[in-house]
Amino acid sequence: MDLISDLELIHLIDDSAYTDIISIYAESNNNALDRTLKLKRFITKDETGEIKALLRLISFVTDARNYEDAISDLNDTIDRLSESSPEARNGWRKLNHSISQLESYFLDQKIEKIKDRYSRIENFQITTDVRPIFDIRRKEIVTNLYPYILKINTVDEQSFLCEFYEDTIDDLIEELKIAKSKAETLRIKFSGK
Structure with a gap:
């Protein structure tokens, strides 16, 4: 990714198309497939790479571990590098102005990454x-001895076997009850219900 070149290309995007693309990302009802299908109509017409440049920069910010640091670092970098390119500076202003509209998208992506970081149980x-x-x-x-054998299959096609005995299984059940109770407390506290 050549940051300055991408920003110069973003500067060239028609305002109407730009607004439509940001709306596709900002619309909370769009899942990844919806978003891809809606963006495809812009990408297929993108002969100069302007749309792809915008998508690269959105992806770059999305992948950042710390959203505010990423924006701050981009601001500093662009201030330094764009002195010779007013188009790049204008492209960044355009994108930076839209960042707040994309916050829900960034949050959704962060949640998905957290979920994907851990193996999820497919069945047991x-x-x-x-x-x-x-x-x-x-x-x-x-x-x-009368062991309980727990076999867990994960969505990433791994299997785990654990063996428990009567005393351990009771402790496990109790820990699961506590975890479920904590999750319910957090859900109530943070969802306002």
């Missing part, structure tokens, strides 16, 4: 087993 299965424990000579069964 719990089976019980009997494990006989033999004496030292392996002639007689002295006791049995």
Whole structure:
């Protein structure tokens, strides 16, 4: 990505097309597929790369770990580099003016990245087993253990096996109840319900 060249291209985007593209990102009802399909009509007509330049810069800001730092760094960098290019400075002003409209999009993308960072459970299965424990000579069964075997399959096609016993499974159930209660408390507190 050549920042100055991209900003110069953004400066050239027709105001109507620019507003439409920002609206596609800002519209909260657009999922990734909707957004892609709506943007495609602009991209197919983009012979000079103006639209792709805009999409690259939006993606760059979206991928930033700290949104405010990214904008501040861009401001500083563009101030330094765009002295010789008023078009680049104008392209940044245009985009920077629209950043607040894109905040909900940036937040949605951050939430998706957080969710994708961790393996999500696709399905799971719990089976019980009997494990006989033999004496030292392996002639007689002295006791049995009854493990619970939890198999977890994740959406990224990994499988995990965990073995629990009666005392551990009770602790696990209790921890899950506590986690569920905490999540409900947070949901109520932060959703205002």
